[in-house]
Amino acid sequence: MxxxxxxxxxxxxxxxxxxxxxxxxxxxxxxxxxxxxxxxxxxxxxxxxxxxxxxxxxxxxxxxxxxxxxxxxxxxxxxxxxxxxxxxxxxxxxxxxxxxxxxxxxxxxxxxxxxxxxxxxxxxxxxxxxxxxxxxxxxxxxxxxxxxxxxxxxxxxxxxxxxxxxxxxxxxxxxxxxxxxxxxxxxxxxxxxxxxxxxxxxxxxxxxTAVMTALACLAWLRTEQLLLLSCRITACNIWAMNGNAYHYNSTLFAYKPHVGPQSVAARLRADLQSAQPARNDHRLQDRYSLRCAPHVIGAVEDAMPWLQAQIQNELNSANDNPLIDVDTATVLHGGHFYGGHIAMAMDTLKAGVANIADLLDRQLALLVDSRFNNGLPSNLSGAQGARSSINHGLKALQISASAWTAEALKNTMPASVFSRSTECHNQDKVSMGTIAARDALRTLELTEQVVAAMLIAARQSLQLRLHVQQHTPMPQPLEDFLQQLTKTIAFITEDRALDTELQQLLAQMRQGYWRPQWAFEAASSEQ
CATH class of the missing domain: 1.10.275.10 (Fumarase/aspartase (N-terminal domain))
Structure with missing residues (x-):
């Protein structure tokens, strides 16, 4: 920069x-x-x-x-x-x-x-x-x-x-x-x-606590976008695999009144534009990575206001020692430098973010496997005829996404429990908040790589589903999203290196380019 x-x-x-x-x-x-x-x-x-x-x-x-x-x-x-x-x-x-x-x-x-x-x-x-x-x-x-x-x-x-x-x-x-x-x-x-x-x-x-708080602010903002994008990607995967949209029925979700899952289900309904699509002859109930996606994404979404409050309170606090109170003309000795709230927030956030990576990784595993993707070619290869024997589609992309997911999950060990006694046992109980914040950013980086891989997979799988079922119209929100994807990602017929496109997607993501919006939420926020 x-x-x-x-x-x-x-x-x-x-x-x-x-x-x-x-x-x-x-x-x-x-x-x-x-x-x-x-x-x-x-x-x-x-x-x-x-x-x-x-x-x-x-x-x-x-x-x-x-x-x-x-x-x-x-x-x-x-x-x-x-x-x-x-x-x-x-x-x-x-x-x-x-x-x-x-x-x-x-x-x-x-x-x-x-x-x-x-x-x-x-x-x-x-x-x-x-x-x-x-x-x-x-x-x-x-x-x-x-x-x-x-x-x-x-x-x-x-x-x-x-x-x-x-x-x-x-x-x-x-x-x-x-x-x-x-x-x-x-x-x-x-x-x-x-x-x-x-x-x-x-x-x-x-x-x-300025360093840990700064990193926490940036981590929270990146997570907010990641949650929205994971909803849109999940909708793409449901449609591409002929999934069952009735898993996200509003009456169903009214019986479990967590706001986060209800919001995610509403976004999926809006993207899929049908509560009861044409009957899926393969399975009455989809596998958990599709059916339970609102519960996975929604649990993290429900934690976001609490995380925001903790970070924002720390941001707006006097957190050095001692403090000088002008009103009473006193010196106040204490421990406001202790970053416990940031440590707890970042340990929570990184676990939630890694869980999103795991969800999308499981969806991708289904999407590239011809045993589970309901008629799409193996590894989402676009090659046809004799050339299909030497082309491998998204095989390596799925391996890389799995590696990034594994590292993100490994990174979720809470830093806040690893207090070390330092400085002649004066600092004998410390927060590890800065380490937790750095861990959260690394977990986000890995998960964003998984999300970028999923954007490549979405571009490929949506186009392939149109080829397989030529008379099945694509819901308008997903068609618009596919058009957006095609501006960055060309359809993969012959094998090619995908790292340049992956990095381009990551750069765009970090500038907010891929942040999706839903009309019903925008209208609600304006009221």
């Missing part, structure tokens, strides 16, 4: 301590909306009061954790007054021990936005110039190079966020204008000075 790409919309996401949505973080991450601090009002006043209160408490009392003491288990170590200004630099310096891949551009923008959201709650005691420096990074698309690994999710995302703190101070590397360069060079190019961290500001930047 080109870091210098212009922002698509002039409607700014305003940071003023009010509630932000996951969608707003997603829009910032994709550079669809700019970022703007609210200036010259109560919000700016509160931020400045918090920083002033820290200074006052230091002058009057002389003791604040992480300001006049060491960090973590070193909280009993007293820092001499003359060394207090140097302490923030030491915090982000010794935490420069990240590893693994670097967060990509979208993930990094989301991290910056999530940290700005937390600090904008006005309880962190940071100065106004610190917020302006983060704002400038987002506006100019200066992206710190943040290693993904090294956080146990308490005391927050210390190690990865140290790369943000260092970059704001013109240290370490950033990505800017399509290049990787020293942060000092990028700041010079936009005419900004390095940030000079005040007491507590390194702690406020690093001691929080």
């Amino acid at each position: 080109n870091n210098s790409a212009p922002i698509a919309s002039t409607s700014a996401v305003v940071f003023n301590g009010s509630t932000l949505t996951l969608e707003s973080i997603g829009a910032i991450a994709k550079r669809q909306r700019p970022v703007q601090l609210e200036r010259n009002g109560p919000f700016e006043d509160r931020i400045r009061q918090g920083a002033a209160l820290v200074e006052r408490i230091l002058d009057e009392d002389g003791v604040i954790y992480g300001v006049t003491t060491g960090y973590g288990d070193s909280c009993t170590t007293v820092v001499p007054p003359e060394l207090v200004p140097q302490l923030p630099h030491h915090l982000y310096t010794y935490h420069g021990i990240g590893a693994g891949r670097l967060l990509d551009d979208e993930e990094t923008r989301a991290v910056l936005a999530c940290r700005l959201a937390s600090l904008s709650q006005g309880a962190s005691g940071v100065s106004w110039p610190l917020l302006e420096q983060i704002e400038a990074f987002l506006q100019h698309d200066i992206l710190p190079c943040i290693p993904a690994e090294g956080s146990v999710g308490a005391s927050g995302d210390l190690t990865p966020l140290s790369y943000l703190a260092a970059a704001l101070c013109a240290e370490r590397d950033v990505r800017f204008a399509g290049e990787t360069m020293p942060a000092s060079q990028a700041l010079a190019k936009i005419g900004r000075a390095p940030l000079q961290l005040r007491p507590k500001e390194a702690l406020a930047l690093m001691n929080g």
